[in-house]
Structures are given as C-alpha cells and as structure tokens.
Amino acid sequence: MSKEKKRSKLEMTEQPASLVKLYLTVLVIVVITEMIGTKTFSIGPGQVVLLPMLFAVIIGIIITPDLLGAKITKLRDLISMTEVKTAGSYVMIALLPLGVKYGTLVGPNIVQVIKSGPAFLLQELGNLGTVFIALPLALFLGMGREAVGATASICREPTLGVIGEKYGISSPEGTGVLGTYLMGTVFGTIFFGLLGGFAVATGLHPLALAMASGMGSGSMMAAASGALAEAVPEMKDSILAYAATSNMLTGVTGLYSVVFLGLPLVNFMYDKLSPVFDKRNRGEK
Amino acid sequence: MSLKLDRGFEYLKMLAVISVMILIGQRIGYGMQIISSLPGMIIIALIAFIALVIKDSFPALKFPAFAWASLIALILSMPFMPTAELFLKYTNQVNFLGTTTPILAFAGISVGNKIEDLKRLSWKVFIVAIAVFIGTFFGSAIVAQIVLKIQGII
Numbered sequence: 001m002s003k004e005k006k007r008s009k010l011e012m013t014e015q016p017a018s019l020v021k022l023y024l025t026v027l028v029i030v031v032i033t034e035m036i037g038t039k040t041f042s043i044g045p046g047q048v049v050l051l052p053m054l055f056a057v058i059i060g061i062i063i064t065p066d067l068l069g070a071k072i073t074k075l076r077d078l079i080s081m082t083e084v085k086t087a088g089s090y091v092m093i094a095l096l097p098l099g100v101k102y103g104t105l106v107g108p109n110i111v112q113v114i115k116s117g118p119a120f121l122l123q124e125l126g127n128l129g130t131v132f133i134a135l136p137l138a139l140f141l142g143m144g145r146e147a148v149g150a151t152a153s154i155c156r157e158p159t160l161g162v163i164g165e166k167y168g169i170s171s172p173e174g175t176g177v178l179g180t181y182l183m184g185t186v187f188g189t190i191f192f193g194l195l196g197g198f199a200v201a202t203g204l205h206p207l208a209l210a211m212a213s214g215m216g217s218g219s220m221m222a223a224a225s226g227a228l229a230e231a232v233p234e235m236k237d238s239i240l241a242y243a244a245t246s247n248m249l250t251g252v253t254g255l256y257s258v259v260f261l262g263l264p265l266v267n268f269m270y271d272k273l274s275p276v277f278d279k280r281n282r283g284e285k
Numbered sequence: 286m287s288l289k290l291d292r293g294f295e296y297l298k299m300l301a302v303i304s305v306m307i308l309i310g311q312r313i314g315y316g317m318q319i320i321s322s323l324p325g326m327i328i329i330a331l332i333a334f335i336a337l338v339i340k341d342s343f344p345a346l347k348f349p350a351f352a353w354a355s356l357i358a359l360i361l362s363m364p365f366m367p368t369a370e371l372f373l374k375y376t377n378q379v380n381f382l383g384t385t386t387p388i389l390a391f392a393g394i395s396v397g398n399k400i401e402d403l404k405r406l407s408w409k410v411f412i413v414a415i416a417v418f419i420g421t422f423f424g425s426a427i428v429a430q431i432v433l434k435i436q437g438i439i
Contacts, residue, residue, distance in 0.1 A: 030309065030390055031310070033386050034386060035313055038382075060391070060392065061393040066401055084395060091388060094303045094387050094391050096300070100329045100376070101384055102358070107361065120429075123425045129423060150417065151416075180410070182406065184414065186403055195419075199423075208430035247352075251351075
C-alpha cells in the first residue's frame with residue numbers, strides 16, 4: 001500500500017522530458033493521420049468511412065510498450081508506461097474542445113432537437129437492447145454471474161461504479177463489467193467508427209442512428225457520428241447535433257438507467273434464462 | 286487554494302498543448318490557416334477551462350466536464366442568443382474532425398497499460414462485448430426510428 005502511494009506520488013511530479021516525448025509522439029500521429037485524411041469505400045450494401053481519428057487510435061495502441069514497444073527498444077524509450085499513464089489524463093482534457101464543438105452544433109439546431117424530445121428520451125431505453133441480445137449469448141457461451149455485469153449496459157464509468165459498489169469489483173459481476181469496459185476502452189472507438197458509416201445500410205434513418213451514437217462516451221460518440229456524418233454528408237449538422245444531444249442526455253440519465261432499469265432487468269432475465277441454459281449445457285455434456 | 290491554483294495552471298497548460306495540436310492538424314488535414322483559426326481556438330479552450338472549473342467546483346453533480354463544455358457552447362450558440370453570430374463565426378474556424386485526432390492519439394497510447402489485462406480475457410468476453418455494443422446501438426436506433434416516425438419527423 002505504502003509502496004503504491006510512493007509510486008503515485010513520484011508520478012505526480014512533473015517530468016518535462018517525459019511530457020515532451022508524449023507531446024511530440026502525439027503531434028507526429030496527428031500530422032500523419034491528417035495527411036492520410038478520410039478514406040471512404042463501399043463493402044456490399046454499406047459504406048465504410050475511415051476517419052483520421054480511427055488511424056490515430058490504432059497507431060496509438062500499436063506503439064505502446066506491450067505491443068510494438070516490446071520489440072523495438074527505441075520505441076519503448078520514447079513511449080514507456082510513464083507516458084502511457086500521462087496520456088490517460090490528457091484524454092479527458094483533449095475531449096473538451098470536441099465537447100465545445102458539439103455544443104456549437106446543437107445550439108443552432110436547438111428548435112429541431114427539442115421537437116424530437118420524446119424520441120431522445122425513449123431511445124435511452126433502447127440501450128437496454130443489450131440485455132436481450134448479449135445476455136442470452138453470454139449464457140449460451142457458458143458465462144455465469146459474469147454475464148450480469150458484462151451485459152447490464154455498455155459498461156462505461158457509471159456502470160463500473162454501480163456494479164463495483166453493489167457486488168464488489170472482484171466479484172464475478174465485477175469481472176464481467178470490467179471485461180466489457182476494457183473491450184470498450186480498447187476497441188470501442190474502432191468498432192463504432194466502422195459501424196457508424198456502415199449502419200446506414202440497415203435502412204434505419206440517419207437521425208435515429210445519430211441518436212444511437214450517444215452512448216455516454218465522448219470518443220465512441222465522435223467515432224460513430226463522425227463516420228455517419230461523412231457517409232450522409234447532406235445531413236452532417238443534424239447528425240452531429242442529434243448525437244451530441246443524445247450523449248449529453250445519457251450523461252445525465254445513464255447512471256439512473258443502470259441502477260433502476262438495466263440491473264433489475266438483467267438480473268430478472270438471468271434468473272429466467274440461466275436455468276434453461278444450465279439444463280442445455282448439462283445435456284450437451 | 287494554492288492547490289486549486291496549481292490545478293488551474295495545469296489545466297491551462299494541457300489545453301494549450303492540445304490547442305496547438307488541433308491547429309497544426311487541421312492546417313494539414315483541412316487547409317485551415319493557423320492565424321485565422323486562433324481566436325476560435327482560444328474561445329474553445331477557454332470554455333473547456335470553464336467546464337473543468339465548474340466540474341471541480343460541483344463534484345456532487347456528477348455531470349462530466351465534457352457535458353458542461355457542450356452545454357455552455359450550446360447556450361452561447363442558440364439562434365436567439367445575442368452571442369450566437371460572433372461565437373459561431375469564430376468557432377467555425379475550428380474543424381470538428383480536427384479536434385478528434387489528438388483525443389484518439391492520446392486514447393490509443395493510454396490503453397497501453399491494459400494490453401496485458403486484455404490478453405488475459407477470454408475470447409467469450411470479446412464476443413459478448415461486441416454483442417453489447419450492437420445491442421446498445423441498434424436498440425437505441427430502433428426505438429428512435431419508431432418514435433421519430435410516430436412524431437412525423439422522419
């Protein structure tokens with residue numbers, strides 16, 4: 001414990017050389033990815049939009065010490081675990097200019113957005129869709145109580161807090177929520193960046209898809225709505241405005257939705273479904 | 286108090302670094318001149334700073350700084366606000382996509398300490414998480430589609 005404290009204190013002290021290394025690395029990534037620009041191509045019925053941010057997150061992940069850094073010593077010297085840790089605190093700050101930009105997209109469209117108020121409120125309930133799709137799948141794969149944590153919601157920070165408090169983060173439910181959280185943190189923006197443009201092929205209206213993009217994570221929302229806006233450029237402003245509003249709303253309702261709807265529902269469904277799957281799994285053996 | 290002041294300077298420094306990255310990035314990606322984008326970038330960074338101060342001042346509200354930043358900008362840019370015209374004129378000089386690349390570059394690097402944890406996860410978690418993503422996204426989209434249709438908006 002005391003060791004831990006000492007370490008965190010050490011990291012609090014500013015190390016200019018480490019910061020400069022991180023800044024330059026990020027700047028190089030930004031320059032490279034902006035030079036690549038946005039790439040759009042069709043696959044089957046849909047459109048795949050590759051935004052610079054998608055390349056940026058992939059390059060960022062690849063150069064970390066456990067991946068490419070494990071092979072190249074020079075790279076490990078540049079981006080060590082110290083820089084990785086500092087990068088985490090910069091994400092929160094770097095999101096804010098995007099937050100402001102989203103506000104400037106909602107403001108001018110505020111009348112239209114308010115008219116769609118009922119849809120905004122009700123689609124928040126649609127987030128519970130995960131319980132009907134992911135929970136049966138998790139049980140089918142033989143997960144136990146982990147499934148409850150993993151599928152209660154998209155498992156961003158509020159859910160992590162709620163499950164951690166209720167079951168303890170080292171409980172099976174805690175393991176489940178951490179699993180989905182981790183997956184979302186590492187692959188969420190990549191997945192939604194690819195899905196955002198492609199989802200138009202489902203025939204769902206771009207505004208409905210835009211609302212769905214607001215899931216309570218600024219970067220996932222940016223990836224999904226940014227790709228969607230590039231795929232349907234004539235509705236760009238409305239798409240971004242709807243996505244931002246939905247995301248803001250999830251920021252307000254997300255926690256309560258997990259506590260009062262998501263968790264009770266996932267537990268109810270678990271009690272109903274797990275005996276069925278238990279019998280089936282035993283039968284197979 | 287001095288701790289708070291330190292924190293304020295830290296926030297400003299971080300915002301300044303990120304602003305420079307955005308300005309350079311959008312110069313390359315979208316050909317937007319750094320000098321003409323500068324006033325808008327400063328306004329955006331200031332709002333971001335205010336959002337951080339509000340969040341730190343009212344921790345009990347549990348409303349993230351990101352949402353405060355959007356809310357302030359939203360209010361300033363509403364059509365009937367006297368600030369709207371000037372505010373939008375400057376902030377339009379900062380490209381929306383241009384603000385996203387530094388975030389994701391930092392975000393990519395920041396998950397570096399989770400790779401080992403990720404390797405320990407079972408393939409089942411991977412599949413279930415994808416189902417969670419799809420369920421959340423299309424669950425919302427389908428409900429939104431139905432309600433917007435009923436309202437006659439789409």
